[in-house]
Amino acid sequence: MNDIDEPLERVMVTLDDAGLSRVDEVVAELRQAGMEVEEVIAPVGTITGSVPPESLDAVQGVPGVDFVEAQIAAFQIPDPDEDLQ
Amino acid sequence: MTEPQDTQHGGTTGRYLVLMEDHAVDAGTRQMGDVAGIRAASNADTEDAEVDFQDTDGLVLRELGIAVVNADPDQLAALDRAVHEPGPLSLVEPERRVYAISALPADEPLAVDESQFTWGMQAVRAQLSQATGEGIRVAVLDTGFDVNHPDFAGRSVTTSSFIQGEDVQDGHGHGTHCIGTACGPRDPAQKPGYGMAYKSEIFAGKVLSNRGSGTDGGILAGIAWAITNGCPIVSMSLGAATRPGDPYSRTYESAANRAMAQGTLIIAAAGNESRRQNGRINPVGHPANCPSIMAVGAVDVNMAMAWFSCGTVDEIGQVDIVGPGVDVYSSWPAPLGHNRISGTSMATPHVAGIAALIAQATGARAWELWARLSQIARRLPLPSTDVGSGLVQAP
Numbered sequence: 001m002n003d004i005d006e007p008l009e010r011v012m013v014t015l016d017d018a019g020l021s022r023v024d025e026v027v028a029e030l031r032q033a034g035m036e037v038e039e040v041i042a043p044v045g046t047i048t049g050s051v052p053p054e055s056l057d058a059v060q061g062v063p064g065v066d067f068v069e070a071q072i073a074a075f076q077i078p079d080p081d082e083d084l085q
Numbered sequence: 086m087t088e089p090q091d092t093q094h095g096g097t098t099g100r101y102l103v104l105m106e107d108h109a110v111d112a113g114t115r116q117m118g119d120v121a122g123i124r125a126a127s128n129a130d131t132e133d134a135e136v137d138f139q140d141t142d143g144l145v146l147r148e149l150g151i152a153v154v155n156a157d158p159d160q161l162a163a164l165d166r167a168v169h170e171p172g173p174l175s176l177v178e179p180e181r182r183v184y185a186i187s188a189l190p191a192d193e194p195l196a197v198d199e200s201q202f203t204w205g206m207q208a209v210r211a212q213l214s215q216a217t218g219e220g221i222r223v224a225v226l227d228t229g230f231d232v233n234h235p236d237f238a239g240r241s242v243t244t245s246s247f248i249q250g251e252d253v254q255d256g257h258g259h260g261t262h263c264i265g266t267a268c269g270p271r272d273p274a275q276k277p278g279y280g281m282a283y284k285s286e287i288f289a290g291k292v293l294s295n296r297g298s299g300t301d302g303g304i305l306a307g308i309a310w311a312i313t314n315g316c317p318i319v320s321m322s323l324g325a326a327t328r329p330g331d332p333y334s335r336t337y338e339s340a341a342n343r344a345m346a347q348g349t350l351i352i353a354a355a356g357n358e359s360r361r362q363n364g365r366i367n368p369v370g371h372p373a374n375c376p377s378i379m380a381v382g383a384v385d386v387n388m389a390m391a392w393f394s395c396g397t398v399d400e401i402g403q404v405d406i407v408g409p410g411v412d413v414y415s416s417w418p419a420p421l422g423h424n425r426i427s428g429t430s431m432a433t434p435h436v437a438g439i440a441a442l443i444a445q446a447t448g449a450r451a452w453e454l455w456a457r458l459s460q461i462a463r464r465l466p467l468p469s470t471d472v473g474s475g476l477v478q479a480p
Contacts, residue, residue, distance in 0.1 A: 012301060012336040039302060043309035043347065044340035048302040069336045072371055075304070075323050077228070077297040077430070080258045084357055084393060085322075085428035 010071040011035075011059075013047045019064020020045045026064040033058035100143070100180040103152040103164060109173035114145050116174055117152065120167045121160040125152050153180060196386055203279045204386045205266070205409030205435055211281045212271065214479035216442035218282025223268050223441050224311035224319045225434065226304060227260030228297060229253040230289035231418035234261060236273045237287070245310055246291040247303040256295030258417050262424060263322045264289060265416030267434035267441070275423070279415045281438020281479070282445075288316050293323060301336070304372075308340055312349045317444050317454065319344070320437030321353040322430035324370035329398050333374045341377035348450040352379045352437045354429040355404050356395035366396040366471075374402030379455060382472060383410020383432040390471050394429055397470035405455075405473040406462055408432035408439075436477045446480040 013035070019026045020042070027037055027047065034055030038048045048071065051059050060068050078085055105113035117123040125143035143154030156164060161177070168174045197204040202212045222243075230253060232242060244253035255261045268287045269280025290307040293299040304323070311319045341351050356370030373380035382404040383391035391411050397403040410432030417424035440454055449457050462475040 010302075012305070014336050014339050039306060041302075041305050041309045043312040044305055044343050046305055046336055046340060048305070066339070067335055069334060071301040072325055072334065075293065075299040075325050077257075077259055077293060077323060079297065083426055085259055085262070085426045085430045 009050050011049060011051050012069050012071055013049070013059065014066045014069070015045045015047070015064050016066040019066070022064065026062060029062045030059060030065075033062050035059050098180045099155075101154050101156050101161065101164070102178050102180050103154055103174060104176035105150045105152070106173050106175050107150065110145060110147050110150055113150075113173035114152065116167060116172055117154065117164065121156065121163040123154050123156060123160060123164075125154055199277045199414070201277055202271070203277050203409075203414045205413055206271070206278060206281070208386070208388075208409050209281070209435055209439055209477050209479055211439065211442070211479040212278065214442055216282075216446040216480050218268070218285030218438065218441040218445055220286070221282060221318070221441040221444045222286045222288055222314060222316040223282060223437060224288040224290055224307070224314070224316040225260065225264045225267055225437070226290045226292045226307040226311070226319060226321050227263050227323065228257035228293045228295065229255040229260045229291035230264050230287070231255050231261040231416070232289075234416055234418070234422075236265070236270050236416055240268075241286040242289060243287070243314065244289045244291070245307075247306045247310075248291050248294045248299070251291065251294055253289055253291045255291075255418050257293070257297055258421075258424065259293070259297065259322065259430065260289065260291065261418050262413075262415045262426060263320065263430060263434040266413065266431060267320050267438035269416055277414065281435060282441035285438070285441045288314060299323065305336070305340060308344060308349075308351065312344050312347050315348070317348055317350060317450050318437050318440045319349055319351045320434050321351065321372075322428070322433045324354055324356050324373055326356060326358045326370050327368050327374060327402070329368050331368070331371075331374075333376065333402060334372055337372035338375040338377055341375055345377060345451040350379065350440060350451055350454050351377075352381060352433055352440060354433040355380045355382045357393040357428050357430075359393055359395050361390060361392045361394075366398065368398035369395045369402045369404060376401055379405045379436070379458070380473070381405070381429055381433040381436050382407040383427070383429045384408070384465070384472070384476060385411035388465060388476070390467060391427065391429070393427070394471065396468075403473065404471060406436055406458060406477050407465070407472045407475065408435035408477050439477045439479050443480045
């Protein structure tokens with residue numbers, strides 16, 4: 001079930017279509033599984049938040065969850081006075 | 086072979102390369118003298134490959150079996166006859182001029198007249214298009230927008246900030262520049278015109294802070310906002326560098342597919358991490374490396390690859406199309422008003438703006454819009470791994 005092999009804190013939980021069709025229930029189950037839900041981004045089917053490492057399997061196992069990815073390191077563009085943007 | 090009259094044009098030097106048959110360098114050197122009176126020095130006799138072409142007719146590169154020679158039209162004709170007969174000479178062709186990709190100084194005057202329109206607009210032929218982008222909503226997810234910029238007076242602008250504690254006002258400049266290229270005026274008070282879809286509806290989503298930083302959560306929320314608002318096009322001049330072999334994000338790929346299913350095409354910058362002058366091509370960044378996000382590379386005014394433009398390194402994560410991305414003039418927050426900068430960030434809104442023109446002209450959305458962008462792109466004599474289907478073109 002869980003294809004993530006390192007501890008994560010901030011995650012993106014993407015739902016399958018079935019999960020997306022009952023998103024409120026899935027969010028409740030994610031919370032029960034230990035996820036601190038930040039934002040439900042329904043149009044793209046992804047829920048952001050934080051998960052303690054020991055709860056990852058439970059989050060991944062919630063029915064309706066397609067997969068879980070770590071939030072990638074912050075995006076950063078150069079300072080305004082740089083020529084290359 | 087190439088006609089002699091071509092030799093002073095198209096990047097040739099006026100000299101010729103004479104290819105000799107294997108193991109026939111001495112015989113070939115003698116025959117150049119016999120048939121054409123060309124006496125070429127051998128690099129075996131010189132300290133290095135430097136040779137003064139004033140003193141000799143050419144240089145024989147022994148290891149390569151190639152001579153670089155000066156030849157007048159009569160001598161060229163004689164060489165041409167010789168290669169068509171059995172003997173040690175096998176081929177004659179004009180010597181081409183080659184440049185390091187970064188050889189063009191940044192302050193060299195542009196080769197294109199920008200008194201009316203930016204070089205980028207002319208390169209994508211937007212100034213000739215009947216399409217305006219009217220009725221098409223273009224979401225630009227970036228550092229926000231200078232909502233008081235005089236070039237955008239009277240325009241339809243919808244804004245939302247996904248950065249905690251910051252309103253949409255652009256405290257950086259990057260977002261205002263990108264919105265200018267995608268949606269800015271074609272005929273501003275102060276020339277040149279620089280905007281592609283100059284009657285489109287602007288949706289400025291702030292997902293990068295005034296200091297230029299953002300997170301996946303904010304960017305995904307911005308994409309969702311664009312979908313909910315019925316924007317057929319999302320322009321994202323942002324990304325994070327990747328390494329060869331890195332997988333693409335399944336989250337963004339899923340988001341892009343769900344966006345497509347709702348009529349929204351996401352267009353993103355390939356990234357600026359290449360250093361082509363050093364022979365280094367870096368892979369397309371995140372999230373442009375997702376298969377269902379259109380990845381945009383950059384070319385310069387001479388239709389050469391921008392030295393920084395990321396390329397296709399892995400089987401996935403390809404560059405899909407290119408746009409003008411070097412010395413791009415567009416809007417900037419006050420007091421500057423306008424600014425000229427470079428990056429795949431600048432190429433991306435060219436493609437997004439042209440996508441809006443195509444969306445208006447044809448009604449195409451999502452994958453059909455992607456297909457039309459690719460289909461009418463101008464093919465370039467550059468590797469598809471660098472330019473995808475080529476230079477974006479207005480309908």
